[in-house]
Ligand SMILES: Nc1ncnc2c1ncn2[C@@H]1O[C@H](COP(=O)(O)OP(=O)(O)OP(=O)(O)O)[C@@H](O)[C@H]1O
């Protein structure tokens with residue numbers, strides 16, 4: 001089949017970031033930096049501008065996987081010329097991993113372009129992708145259907161927050177992914193810390209903060225692929241927050257994801273399959289399947305879950321374009337969960353394509 005692979009590729013400044021990561025990767029380096037008050041200096045070291053975009057390695061691994069599935073694949077970067085390039089190429093199907101650029105609905109750009117060109121593609125439609133990219137809109141839908149998700153408020157200024165608010169809270173940018181803007185300081189215990197986070201998010205990302213109740217329990221992430229009755233839930237991955245270096249909060253922050261867990265020095269951060277009892281496993285899987293259904297997700301998604309103080313699984317956020325780093329050393333959750341279900345990288349990519357094609361044929 002004649003396919004296009006649509007993507008956004010990480011640009012140069014990831015090298016700056018990689019350099020910083022190298023200097024931090026050993027345990028002793030972590031200790032040294034902690035001693036030098038890294039918690040205060042950290043944000044300046046972290047440039048996350050292109051964190052959501054894919055590396056050349058990922059893009060070429062997806063291309064090779066599709067070629068191994070017998071397809072003829074053309075790469076199309078999701079830039080301003082992509083509409084014309086797709087129109088000329090006129091592929092039979094598109095495998096879309098483009099996160100888009102600029103604007104709060106950037107992840108919806110490529111699906112919208114493809115709809116206009118009437119080219120079928122993998123993954124969720126522009127509405128669902130846009131809703132999931134605005135974490136509050138996604139939570140509103142989940143709440144409507146009675147699916148647990150932490151209570152929240154949205155604001156861009158501390159004076160708009162009511163005085164009787166209870167701490168701790170968790171503060172994150174409203175419209176980001178890949179842990180952008182989620183630092184150790186995102187867990188706040190008082191008004192001063194809350195104000196600092198609201199200001200940081202406003203100044204760095206020019207967007208309001210989503211202020212949520214803090215979930216203190218275990219954390220999981222759940223990879224799903226397929227649609228309707230064929231929706232598969234891969235083995236649950238537990239985020240082992242005990243492996244977060246001492247002195248850092250038990251959250252899967254940007255620092256943990258991209259600095260402390262590097263290819264050279266992996267944290268023991270994932271447990272797959274999660275070592276949990278059958279009842280909890282069933283509850284988490286049911287919650288995620290229901291979320292997939294009510295959000296009208298398609299073909300694949302990764303859903304982050306954390307237990308509240310009563311051990312009830314709450315949805316933290318939903319990723320309709322999950323990260324898929326190909327090298328197992330990179331600790332990427334979706335490929336890891338798929339491997340445990342017997343799908344290697346190539347099989348996983350072709351499964352998503354096949355599920356999308358099947359959906360198209362059955363008109364869903
Ligand atoms: N309400 C909360 N209570 C406790 N921890 C939270 C809460 N919200 C987020 N976290 C922590 O912060 C991490 C990142 O948050 P979240 O998943 O919303 O960000 P993201 O940038 O969209 O992540 P991803 O990289 O998965 O796209 C979570 O994995 C979790 O450890």
Ligand SMILES: [Mg+2]
Pocket residue numbers: 179304317
């Ligand atoms: Mg997440």
